[in-house]
Amino acid sequence: MAFESFNEFIAMGGHAPYVWAAWGVTGALLVAVVLHARAERRLLLRNLQRRVRREERQGANRGEMAGVSHQTGGNHHDT
Amino acid sequence: MWAFINKLRSPKWFYAIGARLQPFFWVAAAALILVGTVWGLAFAPADYQQGNSFRIIYVHVPAAFLAQSIFVSMAMCGLVYMVWKIKVADMAAAMMAPLGAAMTFVSLFSGAVWGVPTWGTWWMWDARLTSMLILLFLFLGVIALRGAFSSRDSASRAASVLAMVGVINIPIIKYSVDWWYTLHQPATFSITGRAAMPMEMWAPLLIMVLGFYSFFIALTLMRTRSEILRRESNKRWVRDLAGEKR
Numbered sequence: 001m002a003f004e005s006f007n008e009f010i011a012m013g014g015h016a017p018y019v020w021a022a023w024g025v026t027g028a029l030l031v032a033v034v035l036h037a038r039a040e041r042r043l044l045l046r047n048l049q050r051r052v053r054r055e056e057r058q059g060a061n062r063g064e065m066a067g068v069s070h071q072t073g074g075n076h077h078d079t
Numbered sequence: 080m081w082a083f084i085n086k087l088r089s090p091k092w093f094y095a096i097g098a099r100l101q102p103f104f105w106v107a108a109a110a111l112i113l114v115g116t117v118w119g120l121a122f123a124p125a126d127y128q129q130g131n132s133f134r135i136i137y138v139h140v141p142a143a144f145l146a147q148s149i150f151v152s153m154a155m156c157g158l159v160y161m162v163w164k165i166k167v168a169d170m171a172a173a174m175m176a177p178l179g180a181a182m183t184f185v186s187l188f189s190g191a192v193w194g195v196p197t198w199g200t201w202w203m204w205d206a207r208l209t210s211m212l213i214l215l216f217l218f219l220g221v222i223a224l225r226g227a228f229s230s231r232d233s234a235s236r237a238a239s240v241l242a243m244v245g246v247i248n249i250p251i252i253k254y255s256v257d258w259w260y261t262l263h264q265p266a267t268f269s270i271t272g273r274a275a276m277p278m279e280m281w282a283p284l285l286i287m288v289l290g291f292y293s294f295f296i297a298l299t300l301m302r303t304r305s306e307i308l309r310r311e312s313n314k315r316w317v318r319d320l321a322g323e324k325r
Contacts, residue, residue, distance in 0.1 A: 002124055002131075009121060015132040018196055022189035023120070026138040029181050030112075030294065037301050044308045048321040051312065 090307045091316050093167045097300040104297035111290030118283035126280075135193040137284055141291040143186035146214060147249050149179035149295060153221065154246035157239030167303065169235045170310065172242065173225060174302035178295060180218035187211055198262060206255035207263035210248060217245040231310075 003009040012019045119137035126133035156172035159165050190208070191201040202208065221238050228234035256265045276284075311317045 001122055003121065012131040012134070013125060015130055015196055018132050018192050019120075019134050022135040022138055022192045023116075025188055026142065026185050029185055033178060033181060033298065037298055037305070041301065041305045041308075044305050045321070048308055048312055048317065052318050052321045 088163075088165050088167065090167055090170075090311050090314075094304050094307050097304045101297055101300045101304075104293045104300065108290050108293035108297055111286050111293060115283050115287035115290050119287060123280050123283050124277075129197055132193060132196045135189050137287050139186055139189040139193060140284060141287045142182045142189065143211070144288055145291045145295055146179055146182035146186055146211075146218075147252060148292070149175050149182060150214060150217065150242070151246060151249055153179065154242040157242040160235060161239050161243075166310070167307070169239065170306040171299055171303045172238065173235075174306055175295070175299050176218055176222050176225075176238075178298060180215060180222065182291075183211060183215040183218055187215065203262050205262035206259035207252065210252040210255050213248055214252065217241070217248060221245070 010016060115137060120134055123134070123137075125131050153172045153175055156168040156175075159168040160172065187208075190211075194201050194203075221241050224241055225234045225238045228237065253266075256263050308317060308320075
C-alpha cells in the first residue's frame, strides 16, 4: 500500500485534481460506451421484432385479400 | 484455417461465434481493469520525481496504445473489405471507430491533465501531441465520411480508403518521440529493451493495457453483432432470431 490512510489516498499527495480528473473521465467514457452498446442492441432487437410482427400481419392480410383483388396488391399504402 | 476464415465471412457465423467469445473477453476486461486500477492507484509506489501524478500513466498509456491499435485494425478491416468484399469486416470497422475516437480523446485529455503538474503546460505543439491530435481528427473523419453517403457501399469504400491512407500516421506517432524530441518522453515500454520502470510500476500498467484490449475485443464483438442485425434484417435467419429473443 502506497498510502497511510484513506484521506491520504484521496489527496494523492496534492495531485488529487489531476489524478482524479484523468481517471474519472476515462472511467466515465468506458461506462458510457458499454451503456450505449447495450441500448443499441436492445433497440435493434426491439425494432426487428416489431418489423417482423408487422410484416407477418401484412402478410396475413395480403393472403386474405389475394382472392378478392389481385391488382391493388394488398394494403401497401397504409404505412 | 481457411475453412474457419470462410465461415467468418458469413455474418451468420460471425454472429454465432461472437456470442460464444464475447463473455470470455468481458470477464477478462473487467477482471484485468479492476486489478490494474486497484494496483495502479493504491499499491504501486509513487514516482520519486512526479509523486502521485504518475498514476495517470495507468489510463494514459493503455488508452494511447489502444487508440493506435484500433486505427490499425480499422485499416486492416478496410483492406479485407476492399480486397475480399467481406461485409463483416466493414461492419466491424464501422463499429470500432467511435471507441477509437474515445480512446484518442482519453489519451489526449489525460496527457493534458498530467502535463500541468509535470511540464507546467497542458498543451504544446510537440510532435507526439500533434500527431495524436491528427489521429483524433482521422477517427472523426472516418465516422463523418460514413455518414456522408446515401449509398452504403460508397460509404464503406470511402471509409476503408481513408483508414488505409490514414494509417501512415501510426508510425509517425510511434517515432515522433525519437525524430523530434521536444516535450514528450520516449516510449515507456519496448519489446526488446529493458523496462524503464521497476516491476511494481510496470506490472499494473501491463495489466491495464491487456484489460483495455480485452474491452475493445468484447465491445467490437458485441457491436458488430448488433450491426449485423441492422444490416441483415431482411435475411431469413435474422428474422427467425427476432422470434426467439424475448
